[in-house]
Amino acid sequence: MDKKKPWGGRFEAPTDSFVESFTSSVGFDQRLYHYDIQGSMAHARMLAHVGVLSGDECKAIIAGLEEIETEIESGQFAWSVSLEDVHMNIEARLTDRIGEVGKKLHTGRSRNDQVATDIRLYLRDGIDDVCARLRDLQTAIVDIAEREAETILPGFTHLQPAQPITFGHHMLAWFEMLARDYARMQDCRKRVNIMPLGAAALAGTSFPIDREFTAKELGFDMPAANSLDAVSDRDFAIEFVSNASVIMMHLSRFSEELILWSTAQFNFIELGDNFCTGSSIMPQKKNPDVPELIRGKTGRVNGHLVSLLTLMKGQPLAYNKDNQEDKEPLFDTLDTVLDSLKVYADMLTSMEVKRDNMRDAAIKGYTTATDLADALVRKGVAFRDAHEIVGKAVRYAIDQGKDLGELEVKALQQFSDAIDKQVLDVLKVEGSVNARDHLGGTAPSQVRLAVKKARQSLKGD
Ligand code: ARG
Numbered sequence: 001m002d003k004k005k006p007w008g009g010r011f012e013a014p015t016d017s018f019v020e021s022f023t024s025s026v027g028f029d030q031r032l033y034h035y036d037i038q039g040s041m042a043h044a045r046m047l048a049h050v051g052v053l054s055g056d057e058c059k060a061i062i063a064g065l066e067e068i069e070t071e072i073e074s075g076q077f078a079w080s081v082s083l084e085d086v087h088m089n090i091e092a093r094l095t096d097r098i099g100e101v102g103k104k105l106h107t108g109r110s111r112n113d114q115v116a117t118d119i120r121l122y123l124r125d126g127i128d129d130v131c132a133r134l135r136d137l138q139t140a141i142v143d144i145a146e147r148e149a150e151t152i153l154p155g156f157t158h159l160q161p162a163q164p165i166t167f168g169h170h171m172l173a174w175f176e177m178l179a180r181d182y183a184r185m186q187d188c189r190k191r192v193n194i195m196p197l198g199a200a201a202l203a204g205t206s207f208p209i210d211r212e213f214t215a216k217e218l219g220f221d222m223p224a225a226n227s228l229d230a231v232s233d234r235d236f237a238i239e240f241v242s243n244a245s246v247i248m249m250h251l252s253r254f255s256e257e258l259i260l261w262s263t264a265q266f267n268f269i270e271l272g273d274n275f276c277t278g279s280s281i282m283p284q285k286k287n288p289d290v291p292e293l294i295r296g297k298t299g300r301v302n303g304h305l306v307s308l309l310t311l312m313k314g315q316p317l318a319y320n321k322d323n324q325e326d327k328e329p330l331f332d333t334l335d336t337v338l339d340s341l342k343v344y345a346d347m348l349t350s351m352e353v354k355r356d357n358m359r360d361a362a363i364k365g366y367t368t369a370t371d372l373a374d375a376l377v378r379k380g381v382a383f384r385d386a387h388e389i390v391g392k393a394v395r396y397a398i399d400q401g402k403d404l405g406e407l408e409v410k411a412l413q414q415f416s417d418a419i420d421k422q423v424l425d426v427l428k429v430e431g432s433v434n435a436r437d438h439l440g441g442t443a444p445s446q447v448r449l450a451v452k453k454a455r456q457s458l459k460g461d
Contacts, residue, residue: 028328030079046211135182153361271347381418
């Protein structure tokens with residue numbers, strides 16, 4: 001435990017052992033090791049480039065860091081709580097391995113710009129992973145949309161059957177939401193991909209550093225413009241978690257539909273056995289655990305967003321130790337959103353669509369009543385009157401225990417003599433969806449067009 005602190009020079013008494021573990025972050029920030037090493041290598045190369053380190057010193061540092069990475073990956077690295085965090089653990093080990101020259105690595109740098117750089121590198125990769133998973137899920141959705149372009153189900157408002165729609169169209173609504181989630185992540189990436197290194201503790205450094213050089217080495221778009229801002233703000237992380245919350249909110253809503261549709265009452269779909277569990281007491285049960293869990297996990301990501309906003313709100317410039325608390329919410333957000341997206345794509349692929357049940361529900365829900373009203377309008381009835389006439393007809397059908405389409409023309413004519421056989425043709429659910437044949441509409445032909453466009457957009461990047 002008792003490692004010499006890299007900052008120990010001005011201290012006489014050792015850190016209280018409880019305080020040591022209380023303030024330590026190595027238990028969780030070791031997950032940044034790869035990015036910490038990348039950042040250190042780029043920093044060393046830059047120092048050699050401007051002549052602060054010799055070529056040989058730089059080589060020794062890079063080789064030492066490479067060996068440390070291998071040590072960590074093979075599980076041989078001994079992480080030490082008394083060395084506080086991932087940065088000091090790796091730096092101390094470097095000096096163990098390569099001797100005095102290891103102590104030169106931290107020239108012109110601080111843990112403050114180092115950690116901000118690590119998180120940005122970590123998040124940049126994280127965003128790329130999230131975007132790839134979003135694309136996989138979108139692809140799974142388009143595949144279903146194409147297959148189910150003609151499948152009819154009731155569309156709902158207020159969770160009451162409203163008008164017939166196609167299942168392909170319904171699926172593509174989720175596609176659009178995820179497309180915006182993708183765009184939001186890409187946009188956030190631009191603000192993540194800015195390099196803090198060179199800001200040092202807060203005020204920059206007196207060494208003749210070349211920040212453009214380091215930024216290029218690490219694939220950053222540019223160095224941060226202000227050293228105080230570079231080490232202190234975590235708005236990029238907040239933005240990421242906020243975008244992740246929106247993804248989870250979308251998945252949660254989607255889950256709610258899958259859960260409802262799996263009930264005996266709806267019976268629109270069946271999720272694969274491998275995505276459900278049984279009950280220990282009720283043998284008949286098949287529970288949609290995966291969508292329920294995702295709905296639940298949404299709360300935890302929303303919580304992380306509130307944690308980060310609260311973490312930031314009271315901090316004066318520049319770096320404060322509060323910021324060490326940014327990591328766990330961030331890591332857990334990324335893990336949660338990646339896992340949720342992955343399981344979702346797999347689960348949708350396992351979904352059986354019960355077309356007949358969907359169609360029956362559309363018919364039984366009087367979902368073509370609007371079409372009947374529209375048909376009367378075409379015969380010269382004013383819309384408000386048509387609405388009233390059809391309302392009465394629906395009431396009558398309910399009383400008879402029948403669908404509108406099952407009623408005799410004569411029976412319906414008691415409500416309006418504008419009703420005839422031809423008018424009643426529009427009561428067919430197929431006719432209703434086919435009629436909504438415009439951009440963004442539910443007609444199968446429109447779904448096919450939208451599927452084409454969707455596939456094109458997936459190829460676009
Ligand atoms: N473990 C710290 C963090 O995550 C690293 C930066 C520490 N800087 C300092 N001045 N104590 O924020």
